[in-house]
Amino acid sequence: MATQQTIWIYDTTLRDGAQREGLSLSLEDKLRIARELDRLGIPFIEGGWPGANPKDVQFFWQIKEEPLTQAEVVAFCSTRRPGKSAADDSMLQAVLAAGTQWITLFGKSWDLQVTEGLQTTLEENLAMIQDTIEFFRSQGRQVIYDAEHWFDGYKQNPEYALKTLEAAIVGGAEWLVLCDTNGGTLPHEVGAIVREVNQFVNNLTPAAPKIGIHTHNDSGTAVANALAAVIEGARMVQGTINGYGERCGNANLCTLMPNLQLKLGYECVQPRQLAQLSEISRLISEVVNLAPDDHAPYVGLSAFAHKGGIHVSAVERNPLTYEHVQPTQVGNRRRIVISDQSGLSNVLAKARSFGIDLDKQDPTCRQILQHLKTLENQGYQFEAAEASFELLMRKALGQRPEFFTIKDFHIHCDLIRSDVDIWNSQSLATIKVTVNGRDILEAAEGNGPVSALDAALRKGLMNFYPEIAALHLTDYKVRILDGRAGTSAKTRVLVESSNGHQRWTTVGVSENIIEASYQAVVEGLEYGLMLQSQAQTVLT
Structure with missing residues (x-):
């Protein structure tokens, strides 16, 4: 009863x-x-x-x-x-x-x-x-x-x-x-x-x-x-x-x-069931094909995110200072957000969330922080692209794996006018990528330049990394950073990727929207391969 x-x-x-x-x-x-x-x-x-x-x-x-x-x-x-x-x-x-x-x-x-x-x-x-x-x-x-x-x-x-x-x-x-x-x-x-x-x-x-x-x-x-x-x-x-x-x-x-x-x-x-709330909220959002609300109370990705340096240092000492419940009670987690407002405490906390143990006295910490602020001043946004920041951090520490190297790529776009006066675009991307010392040349078509580039890169890597088939792009956002520059404005591209179980976001910035997209897409694939490699290491 x-x-x-x-x-x-x-x-x-x-x-x-x-x-x-x-x-x-x-x-x-x-x-x-x-x-x-x-x-x-x-x-x-x-x-x-x-x-x-x-x-x-x-x-x-x-x-x-x-x-x-x-x-x-x-x-x-x-x-x-x-x-x-x-x-x-x-x-x-x-x-x-x-x-x-x-x-x-x-x-x-x-x-x-x-x-x-x-x-x-x-x-x-x-x-x-x-x-x-x-x-x-x-x-x-x-x-x-x-x-x-x-x-x-x-x-x-x-x-x-x-x-x-x-x-x-x-x-x-x-x-x-x-x-x-x-x-x-x-x-x-x-x-x-x-x-x-x-x-x-x-x-x-x-x-x-x-x-x-x-x-x-x-x-x-x-x-x-x-x-x-x-x-x-x-x-x-x-x-x-x-x-x-x-x-x-x-x-x-x-x-x-x-x-x-x-x-x-x-x-x-039951409390154990309530602890599944965030997971089920996000899973159902995937089933209905609607993006999760990152700022939703309790279950949103940002519900327990801390950005300001003072907040981060305080919550590290005692979570009650800036959290009204424990994130784990609803299946969520605390996140330390990295941005140009970050201090060393943010970098150290973020490193721990990546499984990286950093010493505050290590000069690499300040180098990472300075590099972060420089890039954010150029238009990068790492609070929305934590995967890119982890790659940046691992590169500074000499821990970033090198799965492939892109030597060059070319994209050709055609606009085709139909009989009913509607323009259709078709793109062809050619890419040269090096994997394990071997140069691979591939080409692929897409309904746009980014689609074609992504398809060509995947085609070139598939024989070496078949797990790429499970990686897919789930969101693509473009923002013009300085509209006064018109078509020459700097562009920031955020790409969200998924392997069916996890989601991550990468960022690219350039005056050339294709280059910005290329940066984000490539890092998205790199990060997915890194997650797969880490999972295999744990299993073995």
Whole structure:
């Protein structure tokens, strides 16, 4: 049995989160995310709306074939249609066919939505809520009732809004979830209204359903609103991983769960599961093909990053000086950022993170620091390109491996005009690279000069380093450093690479965008090969 301090986390990434603009999930994506959420210890995972589309139907079939280890998979749907009995509504039959023990049903709380949206009477809406829940209960299902547009409805017509909850209670709902569907309510309003609802429900029946909260982020307060509701008695929190969702998104579970567990003392998941939060947040961002938010609370790459020299020296002595929780509690890590604001403490701390033991008295330390400041003055940015800085540091210490040497390269670009007056570009790169004393000459085409150069280099190295096939470019950013110079301006290129398990960023700077790109791409490959070499050394 759950204790008073348990908060039931309900994830709706697969349904509400998938409504984010630009986000599209395949069946395999949904199954993989569900298994990651199960591993995280999420008790309720909303799988979608059976019958709304074939993909959701297939998802529930597949989950029945290969059940999750601990999570309840929940089907989602609306109340029956106006003027129709629940037993005769084919939409509800499709939901039953999904075979889930739990069903989340949403109904209208706001009289405006009833008359304008459903175009029915207020009394019929109450009947729809009660009848649908009673139907599911008669089929042996347990029901979570999502009171859609709850806060807007309650503020406009509290008497009717409470009647909708009463209908859900009479029908047999086990949870009453109050939804800030439009995301326009503020925390002080949420807290006050949840308090009033709790009093109403508890006065209505001794065996009152438990209260939940579902918030959207249109006012930037989704997480704060959910916390306000919990403080006033809500015991279920609905949200999505990384805050994905329609418009401005849903309450971000990656922020909510640590706040609830580490700050307010509630139990959401096991501590060992919470320690997987950062990994799962980033993994799901890869599955949905959206770049992770480096500045996200708790799980972002920069959440525990320290840049200023004073901060670094202080946090090295006592992390409490600049960290509100231990990074490892959420599976993150402390990072020392290198930039032109760095001092020796930054260099030493960064070296330790690379597994390099440097002595403060070693003159190489000051040489590295001075070289860093010189390069940043030229436009390099190492706080965003730690892989390049590690290569720089290892070179200064004589520890940088030399996998290959590029002797020269040539790039030829063609612009081809089509019949419909659209210009298409095609590039050919020729590169001469030396590996183990052997000169290799290769050529490759690409849809642009950087693509062609990357392809030619990989082609030349593949016979010597087949592991390059697993390295791929995941992001490419270009910034003009001095726009006043026009097309002669200095350009900074950041290239993010991955081997499927790790991500790293390298940097190049030049007045020639091709040269800047070449620097970043080459170092990205070098760093990937170095990681592979280090991994093989550990294994042997």
